[in-house]
Amino acid sequence: MSYDLWILLTGGLVGATCGIVGTFLVLRKMAMVADAISHTVLLGIVGAFLISQTLEGPLMLIGAILVGLLTTFFIQILDSSGVQTDAAIGVVFTALFSVGVILVSLYARNVHLDVDHVLMGDITFIPFKTVEWNGISLGPEAFWLISIVFVIDVILLIVMFKELKITSFDPAMAAALGIPVTVIHYIFMSMVSITTVASFDSVGAILVVAMLIVPPAAAYLLTDKLSNMIVWSASIGVISSTLGYYAAKWLNVSIAGSMASSAGLIFLVVFLFSPRHGMISKYLARRRLTLN
Template structure:
């Protein structure tokens, strides 16, 4: 596979994996928690490195999951004590992220991990960091890691689709029929955490947030069915990765930034031209009601 194709495949895997998780976050009105966790997992990454003294292996994923769950738990605790949800997210987000930055600067300043890298990523280096087995190059490590996380997320959603759907749209009903709503919540936070850290090295936190929120938000405007929303958001993620790469090549700009911009363009089109929920469709419906009222 060519150098360009590896970058496109990596971006597409990020788009698909993030979009799948993002749909449930958008539907549950927890999109900003995704932004918080995508930054606070830096603390988990640094913690995993300090424990294992290695950037390889499962320690970074484990650390990210622990801190992601801790973020969700602290936000829920503060919200339960009367702090407004957005304020709770802001307090936890800034505090844990700041601790991660301090630890990174003090204890891990001489390794291939820094705040700029974590925020912006560097997808152009991905094709050169490969998995080698018996002298054979099997492709970039990022592609293998993202593929693994994608399959794990897909399997969880497939096995617990009914539980996810009911607890997303009607948590009270889910609790009444015995679905462990709190477990589902923290399971989704764990999925969000491993998805974020798997994408960190490739594209950085900025594009991760864009891929988590924007494709799902655009798909939300285009359909009223959960399964269709999952498929459409994944398609938007892939399209944004591909179009963003060629936009970046043409304009000689940041690849991650161009991919994030592509998601915004797609959302803008959906916002204006969605057949049912778009701005133009709503205006036409209002004009029709106005005419019928006059008649």
């Protein structure tokens, strides 16, 4: 396949995967957990490097995922202890990220491992790092990694849809019904960690956070039904990636930045013109009531 198509496919998969997972982040009012994870994983990557002394191999991904899970665990501990969720996210985010920065300064100063290298992947270079089998190129590594994560997320969503739905809207009722709320929470946060880590190294932390938050926020204004919201969120993620890529080619600007900006523009249109919740729609409805 062509260079352009691989970028479009990978960007679309990131948009769809992040949109699906981000739907429940938005409903649970934990959207900024994604931003925290996308930074605290620096600690896991540095730790994996100190163990393996290499920037290649699965240890990088494993280390990042473990610290992503550790981040959600600490946030949950603080939140359940009475600390406000946003404050808990801020404390854990800054603490773990700072430790990662210190370790880079102490033990990886002369290695090509810095904050920009770890956090700011570039979707432009995705087609150049491929997976080969028996000498045959199977396509970009990032594409296959995101594809695997997408399948895992969809399977977990199908299997746990009822539990995720109830615990997102009413955790107290879920507990009364005998649903293991804490277990479901950690399974879901594992999905968030894996999705974030698998995406950001290739397409950049900014794009991943944007796709985890903006499409679900737009979908939230378009429908009151959860299943429709998930579909809308994934669709907006794919559309944002596609429009952003062609806009970036036209304007000769950052592809990831253009994709994130496209998501923001789509949200603005939805915010203004959503049939039920849009600002203009509400204004016209109020005006009709006043005239009547």
